Amino acid sequence: MYIPVKALFDELGVDIVIPPKISKKTLEIGLKTCPEMACLPLKVTIGNYVESIKRGADTIVLSGSCGPCRFGYYGVVQKEILRDLGYDVEIVILDPPREGIKEFWERVKKISGNSSLYKGLRAINKAFKVCEETEKLLQLVLKQRCREIHKGDTDRVLSRFEEKIRSVKGAQEILDCIYEIKKKLENIAVDNKKRPIKVGLVGEIYTIIEPYVNLNIEKRLGDMGVEVHREMSVDGWVKFHLAPDIKFRRRQRRILEEAKDYLGLCIGGHAWETVAHTLNYSRQGMDGIIQILPFGCMPEIVAESILPTIAKDENIPIMTLVVDELTGEAGYQTRLEAFVDLLRLERSRKENELGEVLSWN
């Protein structure tokens, strides 16, 4: 998910440090230094910062927002934590421009150095493109993984991609790399007749897109032969909030509007999207839906209490998974397997007119 950002800064000629892949160590740094009650993303990102600082980063850029979700105040709290840890770095928070256009511009200038406006806009445009292509690639992975004939093919290609992308520089090279991998993915031997179980993934954006935090849920489900549908993505966020993509916005608006019987306003975070996508997925004919959230996430808790009503009204199984630093792998896997088994049973019951089938294999 850092790829578009990398493209942007490469184009601007700014040196960047990509934090190492999140590991247990990253999380441990966060756990030691962060408030216990804070949400998981805060802890993980602090770990990212510390690891990047050790590799030579001197400025941290993060986007901001102005509430009501806690994310909007990450920058301030993290600055205090880093200060007490003895790291003297600059944190640049990119708040939405309406909080003061002048300040916004100054902060942008601070990170972009002395690039001209034209160069800046061109870089942004290219970053958008990279963002879109990356998302397309990841969606293709989701599609191929559950249908692959030789287990592990898709993931092998994907890990090669992750290695390679770190070494290339500039938007064009990144795009080339993406296209190359995409071709390889398309050539994977797949079973096209297979009709996999379809599961929609909803919930808090960071937990959904960061594989370490969600214990690689996409891979786990894919390996069970489940097709994962995930609307929530960096690309979607960019298109909805930053890029002038009217068609995409209209579609999202419509999805949100449809959910107004359950939740009719934005309560921060992605709770509204969670509820709306759940409804949308169930009407698209998904077999089941999984909501995933970090422990203590304020907006998602509201969504969590609404989902059972949707499950009842739309007659669709919904499972909520809460992840935190203590989430065990085995229990997680068991819950996923049990859920998928339930969905298989449900489907075979629907298909078999007898209706009284207990075994599904």
Next chain:
Amino acid sequence: MNIGIPRALSYFDYYPMWQTFFNYLGFKITISSPTTKDILNKGVSLCVDDACLPVKLFHGHVADLVGKVDAIFLPRLISVSPGEFICPKFIGLPEMINNSIENLPPLLIFNYNLHKDNRDKKNAFMELGRQLGVDKRDVKRAYKEAISRQYINEMMLESGQNPVVLLHPKENWGKLEHSKGVIGIVAHSYIVCDRYISMDIVRKIRHKGYDVRVVANVSQKVIEDNLKAMPKRLFWSYGKKLLGSGMEWLKGNKVDGIIFLSSFGCGIDSFIEELVRRHNARQLRLPYAVFTVDEHSGQAGFDTRLEAFLDMLEWRDKSGYNFSSHGQDVYSS
């Protein structure tokens, strides 16, 4: 019509306003009974597990009103001041209640959103009046009355009255002629004022001979002034109150010790507590304790910690700084 008001969350901040409004219009109001173990248990069983204690408690209070009243008043406080929010769970409260409690009477949802403009306050009450089917002119008059009653209450709090004492005036709160010192409690009003979940902390401290300051005693202006030092505008109204008053007390000579009373799972507290603690550790090093309450909190453990904290304050005054509780001993060379 008999309208039920849950005695939880924003009730403790806005009860003068709401009670006056309904009373003026001639409605009978029933406030759910003060928190008991039963109410808490009911709330815990109805609400999703991950919610914070006050929200669970709110569920319990609504459940307590079911069957007793004709309608339940549910405030949806989105924002109480322009550009700010309360907390995501406050905003989604009606949805949470609606989806987790059965056999609910009709809900009077009060949408209070001053995010854009302070003048929307009146519109919120006009909408409530429409839901109740009352004449517009009456609503206007009731609104004025309610606002002024609320204002009086806030003035009383700012002059130093304790909100818990105001709620229970008849009780014995202990004399304060020779108070040994002042303890500042940084906590949301809905925790301090609920005597069950706050373990009656105000009375306990007062009976130990200390005076208590709470967040409501600090005026909004002082809070705003203190928050100017923050690098980024804080956008939670409740968080602002906590951080602003915490920083005011940290300026010195205002209080002798600070207790941060937080509830388990409170998202805002997790950040604010961190900031207050780190500021304290850098500047003044006032005696500082964090108490976290949840549905399992035991009375005895809480009392012991509180007593230990107050004892420490006294010893600190008596024996000066002869011993350090942390780090190197002063006598060792």
